[in-house]
Amino acid sequence: xxSSPSGPHPPGGLAVLxxxxxxxxxxxxxxxTLIAGQVELLDGDVVVVxxxxxxxxxxxxxxxxxxxxxxxxxxxxSESVRVLRRRGDLVISETRHGFICANAGVDLSNVERGWAxxxxxxxxxxxxxIRDGLRAATGREVxxxxxxxxxxxxxxxxxxxxIGCAGLAAVVDLRGTADAMxxxxxxxxxxxxxxxxxxxELVMGKAAAVPVAVVRGVDPDWLRxxxxxxxxxxxxxxxxxx
Amino acid sequence: xxSSPSGPHPPGGLAVLxxxxxxxxxxxxxxxTLIAGQVELLDGDVVVVxxxxxxxxxxxxxxxxxxxxxxxxxxxxSESVRVLRRRGDLVISETRHGFICANAGVDLSNVERGWAxxxxxxxxxxxxxIRDGLRAATGREVxxxxxxxxxxxxxxxxxxxxIGCAGLAAVVDLRGTADAMxxxxxxxxxxxxxxxxxxxELVMGKAAAVPVAVVRGVDPDWLRxxxxxxxxxxxxxxxxxx
Numbered sequence: 001x002x003s004s005p006s007g008p009h010p011p012g013g014l015a016v017l018x019x020x021x022x023x024x025x026x027x028x029x030x031x032x033t034l035i036a037g038q039v040e041l042l043d044g045d046v047v048v049v050x051x052x053x054x055x056x057x058x059x060x061x062x063x064x065x066x067x068x069x070x071x072x073x074x075x076x077x078s079e080s081v082r083v084l085r086r087r088g089d090l091v092i093s094e095t096r097h098g099f100i101c102a103n104a105g106v107d108l109s110n111v112e113r114g115w116a117x118x119x120x121x122x123x124x125x126x127x128x129x130i131r132d133g134l135r136a137a138t139g140r141e142v143x144x145x146x147x148x149x150x151x152x153x154x155x156x157x158x159x160x161x162x163i164g165c166a167g168l169a170a171v172v173d174l175r176g177t178a179d180a181m182x183x184x185x186x187x188x189x190x191x192x193x194x195x196x197x198x199x200x201e202l203v204m205g206k207a208a209a210v211p212v213a214v215v216r217g218v219d220p221d222w223l224r225x226x227x228x229x230x231x232x233x234x235x236x237x238x239x240x241x242x
Numbered sequence: 243x244x245s246s247p248s249g250p251h252p253p254g255g256l257a258v259l260x261x262x263x264x265x266x267x268x269x270x271x272x273x274x275t276l277i278a279g280q281v282e283l284l285d286g287d288v289v290v291v292x293x294x295x296x297x298x299x300x301x302x303x304x305x306x307x308x309x310x311x312x313x314x315x316x317x318x319x320s321e322s323v324r325v326l327r328r329r330g331d332l333v334i335s336e337t338r339h340g341f342i343c344a345n346a347g348v349d350l351s352n353v354e355r356g357w358a359x360x361x362x363x364x365x366x367x368x369x370x371x372i373r374d375g376l377r378a379a380t381g382r383e384v385x386x387x388x389x390x391x392x393x394x395x396x397x398x399x400x401x402x403x404x405i406g407c408a409g410l411a412a413v414v415d416l417r418g419t420a421d422a423m424x425x426x427x428x429x430x431x432x433x434x435x436x437x438x439x440x441x442x443e444l445v446m447g448k449a450a451a452v453p454v455a456v457v458r459g460v461d462p463d464w465l466r467x468x469x470x471x472x473x474x475x476x477x478x479x480x481x482x483x484x
Binding site for chain 1: 432
């Protein structure tokens with residue numbers, strides 16, 4: 001049943017395990033069942049699933065004329081509530097979900113020609129559904145992160161971040177935990193969901209078509225309900241850059 | 243000699259191992275020797291070292307009046323070349339190194355009262371020095387990332403990113419690599435140095451005083467010279483958010 005590496009994580013450390021072999025995902029596919037067939041999960045595992053296969057399984061795809069750049073722009077604008085910046089082909093906008101990213105997350109790579117993948121309608125809900133399916137299929141208490149690839153201001157290169165989560169706190173608040181010098185820490189809220197997504201990306205490889213990874217060994221205190229939309233998305237009024 | 247977990251990484255995957263037990267770091271301490279005394283390194287390991295202990299070892303510390311908020315602001319301004327935003331106590335500025343971050347990286351947590359830690363003068367150089375020391379001490383071909391904790395626009399919570407690297411490409415260019423559908427990928431430059439820093443942070447814990455971690459099993463193709471300042475810092479003319 002298990003074709004990918006497994007085994008315990010190193011004591012005090014993490015293991016990050018790629019889960020290949022899911023095959024091409026189509027609308028209606030049950031990702032939880034497919035993933036459970038490829039990796040032996042343990043209690044406390046965080047299963048990171050890339051947005052692309054979530055969108056494909058959920059049918060979050062729209063037809064696009066691949067030879068008409070205006071068609072792509074039309075889709076990006078229909079997925080956006082507000083455009084922050086434009087330069088050439090690039091649009092930085094706020095999506096209707098509240099993410100600020102390039103091209104409203106509309107993606108043509110690794111998608112059948114003539115189709116564009118949109119972001120899932122509600123990525124936290126997608127994560128909850130996959131988690132429920134994995135728990136039912138395996139009997140294991142696992143968490144799920146839905147990841148996507150975002151650029152950042154000021155820094156070149158993209159990184160994977162969390163766009164949905166379930167069973168893992170998105171942000172862990174260490175405010176008030178004494179630092180090693182015995183004083184109070186201030187404002188140390190760590191976005192562990194984004195860090196987990198980034199760790200997972202390191203074993204995925206853009207071209208290798210590994211759309212799932214397991215992060216094994218995270219702090220058990222982090223394993224609680226979790227929500228990207230509630231914990232990570234910064235309210236516009238608190239934001240200094242929009 | 244080895245007090246931290248070691249052993250090979252899982253096949254196709256990564257291991258992320260905390261390296262505790264370095265003790266309090268003081269000016270002039272040889273970090274490479276201290277790290278080599280706590281973990282058995284393997285060829286290809288990426289050793290992630292937090293900025294705080296690099297700054298302490300290098301003496302990048304300045305005295306501060308802990309009861310005078312203006313003194314903190316004075317130090318932040320002297321470390322900045324340009325202020326992008328201010329709100330209350332928070333200053334978002336461009337440092338003289340070219341980083342855009344909160345409070346110019348000036349840090350009072352886990353630092354002796356009456357002192358503030360600054361960013362290292364040249365974090366890529368710091369990474370190179372530690373790497374050279376580790377290679378000399380262990381005979382292993384390792385890479386080094388110097389990490390720091392940065393906030394982001396639009397997303398709550400901080401994540402660890404790379405402020406220096408040596409022996410690891412900061413950004414891996416997958417442009418032109420065919421995607422799984424056989425077409426060209428465009429603009430998939432992945433900032434693996436930041437993802438490695440984030441993965442390492444997951445085993446460090448803000449209050450646990452684990453200032454070093456080893457990321458074992460990264461793609462061997464990524465093990466080349468590497469430079470955060472050359473590869474990650476986005477030139478102002480290309481930047482849409484300053």
